[in-house]
Amino acid sequence: MTDTAVYAAGGVVWRLVEGRLRILLIHRTQYRDVTLPKGKVDPGETLVETAVREIHEETGIRVHLGLPVGVSRYIMPKGREKIVHYWAAEATEDAIRASDFVPNKEIAALEWVTPKRALGYLSYPVDVEIVEAFLTFADDGVLETFPVIALRHAKALARSEWGGSDATRPLTDRGRRQAKAIVGPLRAYGVRRILSSDATRCIETVDPLARALKRPIRLVPEISQDAWEDGASDARTVVGKRVRARKPAVLCSHGPVLPDILNELALATGTLRGSYLGSASSLEVGGFSVAHLSRTNPGSGIAAIETVLPQV
Missing domain, CATH: 3.90.79.10 (Nucleoside Triphosphate Pyrophosphohydrolase)
Known part of the structure; x- marks a missing residue:
């Protein structure tokens, strides 16, 4: 602005x-x-x-x-x-x-x-x-839509500042402010399903949203950074379930995993891949991208995609 x-x-x-x-x-x-x-x-x-x-x-x-x-x-x-x-x-x-x-x-x-x-x-x-x-x-027949939202976790403590495992790194004070700030925007899109990597920094990012919506957080180790580094991640299965469910959902994950999530979303909906996927997945901490899909025919491709920058 x-x-x-x-x-x-x-x-x-x-x-x-x-x-x-x-x-x-x-x-x-x-x-x-x-x-x-x-x-x-x-x-x-x-x-x-x-x-x-x-x-x-x-x-x-x-x-x-x-x-x-x-x-x-x-x-x-x-x-x-x-x-x-x-x-x-x-x-x-x-x-x-x-x-x-x-x-x-x-x-x-x-x-x-x-x-x-x-x-x-x-x-x-x-x-x-x-x-x-x-x-x-x-x-074009894409009036009725639902969003699948890829969210990068909020700001976490650096590895060098944390004595525990990488998966247990918590959010910083700024990260906690970011987590609170995303509640309003995500509610505006009607999010009802909250999926998160099992890393602490991801869980803490969506916790304020879960409290506001009074909805549970579903932990999904398949989109964690640990799984990605071990070659055991499975964004395809996770994304496929979200597309079939046709319900507004947010997936909170990590920088290295986000390109896989957006790529699988394109594949699951028959969308032509292009540079826009790279832009949508190159998120700052606390940012998210919203992919709008046709509720009546998700296989018709991603109808629109927009990226929301972190507010804090």
Whole structure:
């Protein structure tokens, strides 16, 4: 992010009504316009956290993020650039029923519309472009997706500073802060399954997430660094199970193992391999990459992949 630009995030919120796609638009009170739900990043927030929060604040609907669908840029009245990141976000029937939205001084009304009506109804060309990008995914049949997230453990004590075995190295103070910082972003993607190398530094990295979700950590020695160094790692089996399960999951592992995890994810989904895999697996400690896969047809390839840098 730059110091001069204003950053915001939002979503193309969608649902299926009798098998037909509908998109949620908001009517803003003050501006008397029709737009997509979005808002500015709060201090300390990541973009994905902002998107989920703003969608909920403006519509009353709690969502998890799907595919990234684009970035809009425009100049504000005072001359500063505004950069808005958007994700697809499915509104489940339960989430819609739970919405506590009432018209207020910011949002006058919500409206579910057909894609065609949305394109002709939105007040701003930049919003139209975002919806058009979203619709290309819908046309390709990859609207319903689930994420498989490769996470590198947070900052751990150096080997030279630790008297025990490598697998028992704990996180540093910075590492513990990183572990807490990733909870919000991972929750934004709807993570429900937590898999971890059995190394202490990996377990401690996902422990705050497990506590927040009240979900167990499944230990997977097959993606540990010890197994990798001994030639006994098995990312293929682990990744294959995650793809078959079609559930949002995070796999916490180590720098040397991450390329295997991303490579096996590409192989398991019939995705053409390329340099993007190297970029997605070259993570700093506390960083993660999100691979979005089609829930109805995972074998159609990785629909999108995005990397989130550590915040601490």
